[in-house]
Amino acid sequence: MAAMNMIEAINSAMDVALERDRAVTIFGQDVGYFGGVFRATDGLQKKYGASRVFDAPITEGGIVAVAVGMGAYGKRPVVEIQFADYIYPAADQLISEAARMRYRTGGEWWSPITVRSPYGGGIYGGQTHSQSPEGIFTHVAGLKTVIPSNPYDAKGLLLAAIEDDDPVLFFEPKRLYNGPFDGHHDRPVRPWAKHPASEVPEGHYIVPLGKAAVAREGTAVTVLAYGTMVHVALAAAEDSGIDAEILDLRTLVPLDLEAIKASVQKTGRCVVIHEATRTCGFGAELAALVQEHCFFELEAPVERVTGWDTPYPHAFEWEYFPGPKRLAEAMRRTIEI
Structure with a gap:
């Protein structure tokens, strides 16, 4: 190592x-x-x-x-x-x-x-x-x-x-x-x-494509994240005190649908977060899949926390990014329904 x-x-x-x-x-x-x-x-x-x-x-x-x-x-x-x-x-x-x-x-x-x-x-x-x-x-x-x-x-x-x-x-x-x-x-x-x-590890090893990882176990709500947003999600859970389960997707295609289903069926709630713009972002596909496969377990609508639908706003970069505060607000909305 x-x-x-x-x-x-x-x-x-x-x-x-x-x-x-x-x-x-x-x-x-x-x-x-x-x-x-x-x-x-x-x-x-x-x-x-x-x-x-x-x-x-x-x-x-x-x-x-x-x-x-x-x-x-x-x-x-x-x-x-x-x-x-x-x-x-x-x-x-x-x-x-x-x-x-x-x-x-x-x-x-x-x-x-x-x-x-x-x-x-x-x-x-x-x-x-x-x-x-x-x-x-x-x-x-x-x-x-x-x-x-x-x-x-x-x-x-x-x-x-x-x-x-x-x-x-x-x-x-x-x-x-x-x-x-x-x-x-x-x-x-x-x-x-x-x-x-x-x-x-310094030598050769493989992390298989198509396998998500549980970055944090929880029972209140599932957060689907990847890349930088995994760290935002971890911070949001810690700062808010919400018992969120955070799933690090790692690969978007192929997608670990079984891991998503298992988590959402356990928590009954789901929030998706990504940095890209909202419309037609990958979060829309994730929300659709959760609705298709976990409809009867859902206790609230799936929420999306994303970047803005605008050309990249350099002057407002850090307002554009989904942060722990915005994510915590979305998690609370799903829990309070």
Whole structure:
């Protein structure tokens, strides 16, 4: 075991993958000599050489297109889109090529690619460095979507993604890169500072895709969360004194529906929280699934606590984020009905 923050755990996962499998290749903007804008690939080019860890031009569509071709040829490329906000030029390659490769060829070819990207706000990145586009891609059949909330899961899930034979989008919450931020506050408390690291195995291990984790056990209400919002939910439960059960989804596609059903059937109430905008956010899918599968156990309507339906409001970033106060109010509404 070693003390690692999320960036270090992600770096360790790629290090392990490169060492174990010659088919693994890493490329993207500034990931080689510079080691990535957030240092996630720091030292990997020096260790494995420029033929396996290398820089790419500023062309997201080209990066993913090359990855799709490499995957069909038998490689396992891990590419970085420098910010999730820049992923849209690659949308056609992800949706029309990577996601459909296995189906359109009758299983003759597939697309074992992993697309890493920092996502979400909280680092004063402005409108074009802070978006949360997971809801767009969870709609696409054939793509898997992973969002870790802690270093241990980040490493194990990334290794599982790299070894998976289908295309995986691996969104990394930037607010958690240096350790869990102080979730008790609706405003930042030095979000760029390093926090106490977590214990993470140095070698190879897997956190299976499609398996949620109970971050906190409780009986009063179920909170469905992922990424940064897991820490907001933990803080909300502690600050409010509400006996909430907090489920860390970890992967959105595939989704651990059985874990969701078990929790909601136990508590009878459910609140969904995510940073992305409300309309057509992934929380809407979660609310629909809970209603479909747990209708007779529900004691109150499913609540959603989300970002605003507006272009990313840089000047009001910390009002936009769902915080512990807003989440606690939603939990109380469900309990008091």
